[in-house]
Amino acid sequence: MQHLTIGEMAESNNISKQTLRLYDNIGLFSPDYRNDENGYRYYDIKQNARLDMIQYLKSIGLTLNEIKIQLASDNLDKITSLLEKQRLTVDDEIKNLKLQRRAIDKTIKSFELYKDSPPDGMIILEHLPRRYMYRINTSVNFYNFGIEVYEDMLRKLKHSLLKSNISPLFFCNAGTILRKDNFISKNFVSTEVFVFIDDKTLFPKLEAVPSGNYLCVYCEDFEKEKDYALELFDHVEKRGFKIIGDYICEVITDLPVVETNHRGMLFRLQVPISYK
Amino acid sequence: MQHLTIGEMAESNNISKQTLRLYDNIGLFSPDYRNDENGYRYYDIKQNARLDMIQYLKSIGLTLNEIKIQLASDNLDKITSLLEKQRLTVDDEIKNLKLQRRAIDKTIKSFELYKDSPPDGMIILEHLPRRYMYRINTSVNFYNFGIEVYEDMLRKLKHSLLKSNISPLFFCNAGTILRKDNFISKNFVSTEVFVFIDDKTLFPKLEAVPSGNYLCVYCEDFEKEKDYALELFDHVEKRGFKIIGDYICEVITDLPVVETNHRGMLFRLQVPISYK
DNA sequence: ATTGACATTATAGTAGGTATAACCCTTATA
DNA sequence: TATAAGGGTTATACCTACTATAATGTCAAT
Numbered sequence: 001m002q003h004l005t006i007g008e009m010a011e012s013n014n015i016s017k018q019t020l021r022l023y024d025n026i027g028l029f030s031p032d033y034r035n036d037e038n039g040y041r042y043y044d045i046k047q048n049a050r051l052d053m054i055q056y057l058k059s060i061g062l063t064l065n066e067i068k069i070q071l072a073s074d075n076l077d078k079i080t081s082l083l084e085k086q087r088l089t090v091d092d093e094i095k096n097l098k099l100q101r102r103a104i105d106k107t108i109k110s111f112e113l114y115k116d117s118p119p120d121g122m123i124i125l126e127h128l129p130r131r132y133m134y135r136i137n138t139s140v141n142f143y144n145f146g147i148e149v150y151e152d153m154l155r156k157l158k159h160s161l162l163k164s165n166i167s168p169l170f171f172c173n174a175g176t177i178l179r180k181d182n183f184i185s186k187n188f189v190s191t192e193v194f195v196f197i198d199d200k201t202l203f204p205k206l207e208a209v210p211s212g213n214y215l216c217v218y219c220e221d222f223e224k225e226k227d228y229a230l231e232l233f234d235h236v237e238k239r240g241f242k243i244i245g246d247y248i249c250e251v252i253t254d255l256p257v258v259e260t261n262h263r264g265m266l267f268r269l270q271v272p273i274s275y276k
Numbered sequence: 277m278q279h280l281t282i283g284e285m286a287e288s289n290n291i292s293k294q295t296l297r298l299y300d301n302i303g304l305f306s307p308d309y310r311n312d313e314n315g316y317r318y319y320d321i322k323q324n325a326r327l328d329m330i331q332y333l334k335s336i337g338l339t340l341n342e343i344k345i346q347l348a349s350d351n352l353d354k355i356t357s358l359l360e361k362q363r364l365t366v367d368d369e370i371k372n373l374k375l376q377r378r379a380i381d382k383t384i385k386s387f388e389l390y391k392d393s394p395p396d397g398m399i400i401l402e403h404l405p406r407r408y409m410y411r412i413n414t415s416v417n418f419y420n421f422g423i424e425v426y427e428d429m430l431r432k433l434k435h436s437l438l439k440s441n442i443s444p445l446f447f448c449n450a451g452t453i454l455r456k457d458n459f460i461s462k463n464f465v466s467t468e469v470f471v472f473i474d475d476k477t478l479f480p481k482l483e484a485v486p487s488g489n490y491l492c493v494y495c496e497d498f499e500k501e502k503d504y505a506l507e508l509f510d511h512v513e514k515r516g517f518k519i520i521g522d523y524i525c526e527v528i529t530d531l532p533v534v535e536t537n538h539r540g541m542l543f544r545l546q547v548p549i550s551y552k
Numbered sequence: 553a554t555t556g557a558c559a560t561t562a563t564a565g566t567a568g569g570t571a572t573a574a575c576c577c578t579t580a581t582a
Numbered sequence: 583t584a585t586a587a588g589g590g591t592t593a594t595a596c597c598t599a600c601t602a603t604a605a606t607g608t609c610a611a612t
Binding site for chain 1: 592
C-alpha cells in the first residue's frame with residue numbers, strides 16, 4: 001500500500017498543501033495515516049476518490065460544510081435534493097449575472113453618449129426605440145421643490161424596486177414624466193418617477209413607451225430642466241410639430257463628483273412628436 | 277440644509293447602519309458632517325448620489341476597493357476600461373455557471389440511473405446518443421495493474437483537463453477505452469482514459485463517439501470489469517451480433533463511502549454492435 | 553428620573569482559503 | 583562537518599464585505 005506525502009497528494013490533485021491541511025483541520029478530508037513521531041500526514045492513493053468528490057461538489061457550488069454533511073450522511077436522496085436546491089441557486093445566479101452583463105453594457109454606452117452628447121441645450125431630433133418603464137406615483141410635485149425632494153422621490157423609487165423584486169441595477173436609468181396635457185399647457189406638475197427596463201419579459205406589468213421621433217435636448221444641470229423643457233416646447237410650436245405623448249426627463253448618466261458630493265448628471269429631455 | 281442620521285440614511289437606502297459605518301471607516305463614503313461632541317454621523321441628502329453610484333458599481337461586481345479608487349480618480353476612461361474588464365469577468369462567470377448547471381443536471385440523472393440501474397451483471401441493449409470525448413493516452417496498460425495505477429491515470433487525466441482549460445466538472449464522467457480490435461481478440465490492452473463532454477462546441481478537438489445500439493452491462497465493482505467484458509463478448513458471439521466499434525468502460529457514478537475511502541462506483545460497460 | 557430608541561466603539565465571527573514566521577527532519581553537497 | 587535545499591509541522595494574520603455582539607453614550611418624551 002503506497003502512501004503519499006501531503007506534497008505529492010497536493011501536486012497530483014491540483015490543490016495546495018495548505019488547503020489539504022485546512023481540510024484535515026475541519027474534518028472534511030484527513031490523511032489515511034499520520035506518523036506519530038514527526039506528525040507527517042500520509043495519504044492513501046484510494047483517498048483520491050473522496051477528494052475528487054469533494055472537488056466536484058465544491059465546483060458545483062456547495063460549501064465545504066454542506067459537502068462534509070453530505071459525505072457523512074452518504075444518503076443519495078439527500079444529496080439529490082441538495083443538488084436540486086443548488087440548481088435553483090445556480091439558475092438565480094445566472095439570471096443575476098445576465099442582468100449585470102446588461103447593465104455594464106448599458107453603462108458603457110451611457111458613458112459614450114456622455115462624451116459624445118450634443119452640446120448642452122442644443123435641440124435635436126432623435127428616433128428612440130421602444131422602451132419599457134416601471135413607474136411610481138409619489139403624489140408630490142417635484143417641480144415645486146428642489147433637489148432634496150427629487151432625491152426623496154428617488155429613494156421611494158429605490159424602495160419600490162426592491163419591493164417589486166426588480167434588480168436595483170435598473171436604478172441607473174431613471175427619470176420623471178410630465179404628462180402630455182400638462183406639458184402642452186405648460187403646467188409643470190409631475191409626481192411620477194420611473195426606471196427604464198430594456199426587456200419587457202423580465203418583469204410583468206411594465207408600461208411600454210412607444211418608439212418614434214422624439215425632440216430631445218441634453219442637459220447637465222438639474223436646475224435648468226424646466227427652462228430647457230420650455231425651449232423644447234417653443235421649438236415644437238415654431239416648427240409646427242405635434243406633441244403625441246408624455247414629456248420625459250431621462251437620466252443618462254449620474255456621476256457623483258468626489259469633493260462636492262452632488263450629482264454630475266446628464267439628462268435627456270425628450271418629447272415624442274409627429275410632423276402634423 | 278437637512279441632515280440625516282445614520283439610521284435615516286440606512287433606512288432610505290436599504291443598507292445597514294453597520295455597513296455605512298464600515299464605508300466610513302474604509303474611507304469610501306463618509307458623512308458630510310460629524311458632531312464633535314457625541315460623534316454622531318450626519319449625512320447630507322445630496323450624498324445619496326454617491327451612495328447610489330457605490331451601490332450600482334458594487335452590484336455590477338466591483339469590489340469596494342475598486343469602487344473607491346475609481347470614484348477617487350473620477351476619470352471616465354478609466355471607469356470605462358474597468359467596466360470592460362468586468363464585462364469579460366462576468367461573461368466568464370456566466371459560462372462557468374452554465375457548466376455548473378449542466379453538471380448538476382447530469383449528476384442528478386446519474387443518481388437516478390444508479391438507483392434504477394439494471395442488476396449488476398445483466399446484459400441489456402441500449403441505444404446511446406452521440407457523445408464526445410476528451411481522451412489521453414497514458415502508455416500504461418491498466419489491465420496489468422490494480423486500482424492504484426488506475427487512480428494514477430485519473431490524476432493524469434485531471435492534470436490534462438486543467439492544462440487544456442477544460443472544466444474539472446467533466447471529470448465526473450470518465451472512463452477507459454479498449455480498442456475494437458483488442459476487444460475482439462480478447463487482448464486486454466488499454467492505455468487510454470477519457471471524459472465524456474456532452475457539447476462539442478465547448479471545446480475544439482473532441483472526438484465523436486457515434487450514437488447507436490450498444491450492448492451494455494452495469495457493474496459496481498472495479499475488479500469485475502474484465503469478467504463482465506468477457507461476458508459481453510460471449511453474448512455478442514452467441515447472438516451473432518457484430519462489434520462495430522471500441523469497447524468503453526464508462527463511470528456513471530462515483531460515490532466514495534466514508535469509512536472505507538474507496539470508490540463506490542457504477543460502471544456501464546458498453547460495446548457498439550450491429551445485427552450483422 | 554427613567555424609559556426606549558437612537559447613537560458610538562471595539563471585537564469577533566463568517567467562508568475558503570493564502571501568506572508568513574518559526575520550527576523540525578532528511579539528504580546531498582562543499 | 584557545516585550548511586543549504588527541500589520536504590514536513592504549527593500558529594497566526596490577512597483577505598472581502600459584511601453581520602453580530604457587548605459595553606457604553608445620547609436624545610426626546612413621559
